[in-house]
Amino acid sequence: MADTMRGVYTNLTGIRRSVFREVAKICYKLDAQGESTQELDKEFDELPYKILPGDVATYRESVFLERAIISERIRLAMGLPLSSMDRPERVSEGFEKAANSDEVFYEPPLINVIKFACNACKDNVYEVTNACQGCLAHPCREICPKKAISFRDKKAYIDQDACVKCGMCFKTCPYHAIHHHVRPCADACGMHAIGSDEHGRADINYDKCVSCGQCLINCPFGAIADKSQIAQVIWSIARGEEVIAAVAPAFVGQFGGKGNVGKLREAFKLLGFSGVEEVALGADLCTCQEADDFLDEVPDKLPFMGTSCCPAWSVMAKREFPEHADCISMALTPMTLTARMIRMQHPDAKIVFVGPCSAKKLEAMRKSVRSEVDFVLTFEEMAGMMDAKGIDYLSLEDDNKSDFDVASTDGRNFAVAGGVATAVVNAIHRRYPDREVNVVNAEGLDDCRKMMKDAVKGKYPGYLIEGMACPGGCVAGAGTLVAINRSAAAVKRYAKRSPHVNATENSYRMLIPVLERGFTKQDEDLEVSESMEATKGTAE
Known part of the structure; x- marks a missing residue:
């Protein structure tokens, strides 16, 4: 299981923590200044521009895409679902409902894929790299059970339609010139719950997901995030x-x-x-x-x-x-x-x-x-x-x-x-x-x-x-x-x-014995069905 970024402060770490900080700042204003939830709508809507000012993209091809991704992270940090992609929607839409009820947070799914943030990484694909020396022995070609490997311009070439992903060529190449591409989030998922949608983007099978969160910390594009209750906790404090x-x-x-x-x-x-x-x-x-x-x-x-x-x-x-x-x-x-x-x-x-x-x-x-x-x-x-x-x-x-x-x-x-x-x-x-x-x-x-x-x-x-x-x-x-x-x-x-x-x-x-009181075998039987229900949903 991949876990290459733990303990390393990255640009993605900074964005994630900036979102939590700025959302909390706005929520604390309910207490400090007595502002209503309606008055804070504008601040939430402007927050992506505060977190990412200017007109030049920092990490992606477009500053507009970067802000759109930050907007979705802000919504999840407020316990809201991802935006609908088929109609206009403000960052703060649903904010007032979330402020007055915890039911919005409990609407599945808990773990979400921000689709337009996903890099559509190749998953379980073997490809020949520039390290190939075109050696005389051709062991990769000889060992392939499906004859999926040929040589073009003295370099090995893998026919992806014929390849069965057995990895024999990967293990055999003396130059380690064949690379096995795996999607980082899928590689980290011990439930094998992450596949690809029709566009090659990460897709979570919520019937399998147990919300361990390993996918969200192993996605180097920050395309996966879970809902937060920062806002609900702060507002509970603000209510005294x-x-x-x-x-x-x-x-x-x-x-x-x-x-x-x-x-x-x-x-x-x-x-x-x-x-x-x-x-x-x-x-x-x-x-x-x-x-x-x-x-x-x-x-x-x-x-x-x-x-x-x-x-x-x-x-x-x-x-x-x-x-x-x-x-x-x-x-x-x-x-x-x-x-x-x-x-x-x-x-x-x-x-x-x-x-x-x-x-x-x-x-x-x-x-x-x-x-x-x-x-x-x-x-x-x-x-x-x-x-x-x-x-x-x-x-x-x-x-x-x-x-x-x-x-x-x-x-x-x-x-x-x-x-x-x-x-x-x-x-x-x-x-x-x-x-x-x-x-x-x-x-x-x-x-x-x-x-x-x-x-x-x-x-x-x-x-x-x-x-x-x-x-x-x-x-x-x-x-x-x-x-x-x-x-x-x-x-x-x-x-x-x-x-x-x-x-x-x-x-x-x-x-x-007192603390156990009220917890029955029926509660235990409900555990799996409730957990499955809580993870189900779509992130469309």
């Missing part, structure tokens, strides 16, 4: 509602520094949030729940058990292996458990999950979760809000509170691949030190699928299996800001600072 952030374990180092939580709390306070909680608390509870389930069910009731915290992996496993759907843990995810804990003390609060993940937006769309989590923002979207307010994270004062630091080392390490399984095993060993627990884990949906196939075939009897849709774990999610290796190292350093090593040391674990 109690808005509490639940921050995913992967937050460490995303905004600068080395995991200074006091600075983070201060930054969120300046943004208008009423409070901040650490989702690693919910990770501790998820750990205890999965440890109990494993002990109760494996291997007597289930041949193996898969972890539940990654929604993209969970949906893929249940969708593609329905006869083994029960083998994926029914434990509530850390996001949902943390939200339920918050709601016990703040029943009327709006809860915002802040994390690295596009798929968490999909999870929050499920009927069984929407009542707990009101909004989902990525770290990149949150950084846009900080930029809009001119917040310099590293210059903030530490509030020196310690009540945030109650999650365990194991709970905080959920953000890194292998961390979930390690936490569950450690929790089991607290109760049964001599119990042998075999573990296998996979990163990336292609490898997760292979792992699940092997498990179904009986290769992992009695195993705990951990799936992570993003290679590297949550620190590699689509909404992260820094390089994966740096983020993983920062999370591990921060995790070691916890006064608790194991999830079982978390006093909140006694709340698990």
